[in-house]
Amino acid sequence: MNVRDRRVQYETAGLDRDDLDESPVQQWHAWYVDALDAGLPEPNAMAVSTVDDDGVPDTRIVLARGVDDDGITFFGNYESAKGRQLDSHPFASAVFPWVALHRQVRVRGTVEVLSRFESDAYFASRPRESQIGAWASPQSTVISDRSELGDSVARYTSEFEGREVPRPPHWGGWLLTPLSYEFWQGRPSRLHDRFRYRADVDGAWVIERLAP
Numbered sequence: 422m423n424v425r426d427r428r429v430q431y432e433t434a435g436l437d438r439d440d441l442d443e444s445p446v447q448q449w450h451a452w453y454v455d456a457l458d459a460g461l462p463e464p465n466a467m468a469v470s471t472v473d474d475d476g477v478p479d480t481r482i483v484l485a486r487g488v489d490d491d492g493i494t495f496f497g498n499y500e501s502a503k504g505r506q507l508d509s510h511p512f513a514s515a516v517f518p519w520v521a522l523h524r525q526v527r528v529r530g531t532v533e534v535l536s537r538f539e540s541d542a543y544f545a546s547r548p549r550e551s552q553i554g555a556w557a558s559p560q561s562t563v564i565s566d567r568s569e570l571g572d573s574v575a576r577y578t579s580e581f582e583g584r585e586v587p588r589p590p591h592w593g594g595w596l597l598t599p600l601s602y603e604f605w606q607g608r609p610s611r612l613h614d615r616f617r618y619r620a621d622v623d624g625a626w627v628i629e630r631l632a633p
């Protein structure tokens with residue numbers, strides 16, 4: 422298939438400074454509602470990039486589980502590649518790829534581990550099978566075959582039979598605190614609209630239009 426010559430004109434309505442909420446969080450929620458209304462699959466999925474000890478970026482999709490004035494929360498295994506990378510380099514960038522709407526939202530910021538109370542609360546809300554999966558899967562390590570995973574699930578299923586599955590110490594959440602957000606709206610002839618919210622020293626958001 423020819424990828425080089427594939428071109429789509431982005432005929433969507435533009436984005437003006439006056440359209441934007443003063444809060445990037447409120448602006449994100451307005452676009453999230455548009456993504457939901459448009460029926461986009463997994464509209465809370467974001468690609469998160471971290472860096473390893475050699476400075477090489479690593480990117481994967483995770484699900485955002487909260488977006489508010491404190492930041493963006495997501496969950497996973499602290500001993501995974503991303504967990505280790507965030508331990509050593511507590512920064513990340515993320516993108517919500519709402520491509521069907523000719524939109525993306527980019528975020529850059531610092532990352533910290535969520536409090537154990539918040540991780541416990543979210544873990545308790547997950548389906549039991551996912552809770553057991555968090556114990557059974559040594560995420561990002563090499564395994565010999567699928568049966569190793571199945572055996573591990575069976576072992577933890579029987580270990581926790583008849584009682585609540587506790588949160589594994591190696592599993593929990595992170596909080597990405599954005600230093601900047603960028604809202605991108607595709608426009609015809611690649612003259613797209615881009616607005617960046619940048620955290621100012623006093624904590625206020627400075628909104629600037631960027632060249633496409």
Ligand SMILES: Cc1cc2nc3c(=O)[nH]c(=O)nc-3n(C[C@H](O)[C@H](O)[C@H](O)COP(=O)(O)O)c2cc1C
Nearest residue numbers: 463466481482483484496497498501502503504561
């Ligand atoms: C739609 C989608 C949602 C995902 N959500 C999560 C998530 O919330 N947390 C997570 O740890 N991995 C999630 N993953 C799997 C990650 O992309 C990745 O495989 C995993 O976190 C291991 O990445 P790492 O080796 O870089 O740590 C998701 C993948 C997809 C495609």
